[in-house]
Amino acid sequence: MPKNRIVKLDEIRSRCQSCSLFELCMPMGLAEGDLDKLDSIIKRRRPVEKGEYLYRVGDPFASVYAVRSGSLKTFTSTRDGRDQIISLHLPGELMGLDAISSNQHICSAMALETTSVCELPYERLEALSLEIPGLQHHLLSLMSEEIRHDQCHMTILARLPVDNRLASFLVNLAERYRTRGFSSTEFNLSMSRNDIANLLGMAVETVSRLFTQFQEQGLLQVERKHIKILNYDILHTMHNRCGELDANDEEADKDNSSSSSP
Amino acid sequence: MPKNRIVKLDEIRSRCQSCSLFELCMPMGLAEGDLDKLDSIIKRRRPVEKGEYLYRVGDPFASVYAVRSGSLKTFTSTRDGRDQIISLHLPGELMGLDAISSNQHICSAMALETTSVCELPYERLEALSLEIPGLQHHLLSLMSEEIRHDQCHMTILARLPVDNRLASFLVNLAERYRTRGFSSTEFNLSMSRNDIANLLGMAVETVSRLFTQFQEQGLLQVERKHIKILNYDILHTMHNRCGELDANDEEADKDNSSSSSP
DNA sequence: CGACATGTTGAAGCGGTTCAAGTAGGGTGG
DNA sequence: CCACCCTACTTGAACCGCTTCAACATGTCG
Numbered sequence: 001m002p003k004n005r006i007v008k009l010d011e012i013r014s015r016c017q018s019c020s021l022f023e024l025c026m027p028m029g030l031a032e033g034d035l036d037k038l039d040s041i042i043k044r045r046r047p048v049e050k051g052e053y054l055y056r057v058g059d060p061f062a063s064v065y066a067v068r069s070g071s072l073k074t075f076t077s078t079r080d081g082r083d084q085i086i087s088l089h090l091p092g093e094l095m096g097l098d099a100i101s102s103n104q105h106i107c108s109a110m111a112l113e114t115t116s117v118c119e120l121p122y123e124r125l126e127a128l129s130l131e132i133p134g135l136q137h138h139l140l141s142l143m144s145e146e147i148r149h150d151q152c153h154m155t156i157l158a159r160l161p162v163d164n165r166l167a168s169f170l171v172n173l174a175e176r177y178r179t180r181g182f183s184s185t186e187f188n189l190s191m192s193r194n195d196i197a198n199l200l201g202m203a204v205e206t207v208s209r210l211f212t213q214f215q216e217q218g219l220l221q222v223e224r225k226h227i228k229i230l231n232y233d234i235l236h237t238m239h240n241r242c243g244e245l246d247a248n249d250e251e252a253d254k255d256n257s258s259s260s261s262p
Numbered sequence: 263m264p265k266n267r268i269v270k271l272d273e274i275r276s277r278c279q280s281c282s283l284f285e286l287c288m289p290m291g292l293a294e295g296d297l298d299k300l301d302s303i304i305k306r307r308r309p310v311e312k313g314e315y316l317y318r319v320g321d322p323f324a325s326v327y328a329v330r331s332g333s334l335k336t337f338t339s340t341r342d343g344r345d346q347i348i349s350l351h352l353p354g355e356l357m358g359l360d361a362i363s364s365n366q367h368i369c370s371a372m373a374l375e376t377t378s379v380c381e382l383p384y385e386r387l388e389a390l391s392l393e394i395p396g397l398q399h400h401l402l403s404l405m406s407e408e409i410r411h412d413q414c415h416m417t418i419l420a421r422l423p424v425d426n427r428l429a430s431f432l433v434n435l436a437e438r439y440r441t442r443g444f445s446s447t448e449f450n451l452s453m454s455r456n457d458i459a460n461l462l463g464m465a466v467e468t469v470s471r472l473f474t475q476f477q478e479q480g481l482l483q484v485e486r487k488h489i490k491i492l493n494y495d496i497l498h499t500m501h502n503r504c505g506e507l508d509a510n511d512e513e514a515d516k517d518n519s520s521s522s523s524p
Numbered sequence: 525c526g527a528c529a530t531g532t533t534g535a536a537g538c539g540g541t542t543c544a545a546g547t548a549g550g551g552t553g554g
Numbered sequence: 555c556c557a558c559c560c561t562a563c564t565t566g567a568a569c570c571g572c573t574t575c576a577a578c579a580t581g582t583c584g
């Protein structure tokens with residue numbers, strides 16, 4: 001089971017009560033004054049409408065963004081002009097940290113629905129993280145979390161057949177909704193079939209076929225974007241378990257067949 | 263062309279002269295005293311022999327490691343027991359930062375040849391980065407670099423046919439060797455065909471066939487692990503250019519066909 | 525309502541895997 | 555030093571998972 005990435009709703013305090021920055025400010029138990037400091041650098045901005053860009057590849061890197069509501073996809077463009085979707089971002093997640101080293105955004109972010117975000121000017125955030133205890137660690141931790149996620153996705157793309165990929169996607173979504181206090185068995189997809197296919201490295205038609213197949217198998221009930229999970233267990237069996245560490249890990253990598261052991 | 267990830271050899275100073283920690287300590291122009299501080303937390307350890315683990319999935323996270331010489335692969339295990347190689351690490355690179363959020367290693371690291379590393383106890387490193395100007399930013403920057411790399415690899419796995427994947431791999435290797443002052447046209451692979459296949463999400467046989475195909479096309483000369491690149495341009499044409507930002511990026515993602523523009 | 529985007533379904537084709545067999549290093553022990 | 559073995563690698567041929575192409579259905583929005 002992945003570690004909870006945000007804090008329970010009832011633990012949220014004062015200012016950020018109406019804000020989805022849980023993940024960013026809460027986990028290290030912020031003092032009142034520190035919370036003020038954080039609040040002071042946050043820029044509110046008008047919602048990003050469906051299809052609008054929050055930022056684009058190559059934009060100068062000035063801020064990171066915390067999703068308050070709605071959802072966005074990030075994607076890069078390959079040289080042949082087609083896009084590759086990198087990830088889906090839900091409320092409570094921080095986006096844009098991947099631009100730190102290049103000082104410009106390395107992917108574009110587009111809203112999948114009307115989406116509101118908080119803008120955090122990065123320089124001020126970085127400065128603040130030298131002051132506020134735990135903030136530095138938290139930023140580093142968030143990035144490490146993102147690396148873990150990406151590695152998991154790489155494994156999915158490299159190793160799994162298409163049905164397992166879709167199952168992984170759905171299980172992951174379910175978990176994330178559950179963590180946010182929503183139903184983990186019934187939700188609406190904010191991504192189109194096209195986007196899902198792209199994210200999972202397959203053809204749209206395949207996604208379509210898999211949804212009907214899953215439905216015929218009694219795993220799901222699908223109606224357009226509405227998903228109802230009927231048999232979570234089987235889906236979970238199919239999904240890639242990377243990132244789920246448990247006690248007896250030593251036996252997991254016992255047969256490392258590749259380049260020799262001495 | 264990816265940004266240079268390490269500093270030119272003649273810019274290296276004093277203590278770390280014999281060390282490949284360029285990337286970690288150099289880019290922000292360390293003061294003499296700060297360099298001492300950094301040196302003081304570094305643990306030297308005996309070389310890791312080929313096939314030995316530097317760390318394993320699930321190991322408690324205590325340190326990050328800078329590769330001084332040699333090379334390592336990192337990999338996770340999927341639930342079916344097979345491994346998925348995540349990346350190859352060459353001298354000058356820092357490994358293990360992905361363990362920050364979970365506090366245990368999320369992948370295993372195994373030496374591909376006799377490899378020497380410097381161990382940096384993470385807690386002390388994090389503490390130090392509150393003191394040494396620029397170190398915090400550098401750590402964040404390194405992680406952002408890793409995210410960029412992973413995203414690039416995701417794109418390769420999701421979109422490219424096998425020949426382009428291998429070309430991408432070789433071009434990437436060539437660049438990294440060049441940056442390190444080695445020949446970018448002639449080098450030895452430290453990975454086995456098996457490992458390469460695994461990393462690129464394909465079958466060993468395919469890698470083998472592609473090498474002979476590339477050779478027949480006059481792109482390469484291959485002899486076992488020794489690679490000589492004969493036509494870099496064509497390989498470069500095949501390779502995925504993600505992460506290579508340039509001035510006219512706005513036209514790159516003009517036709518974003520997926521979920522609507524307003 | 526018509527037009528266009530999005531989603532579904534079927535049938536053909538192919539890229540890459542899998543299976544099988546054979547070759548070539550590299551190390552070990554006699 | 556060679557015979558041996560084991561592993562890494564290569565090559566061929568059959569198969570199949572998924573894509574592609576094409577046609578149709580369903581929503582959605584001006």
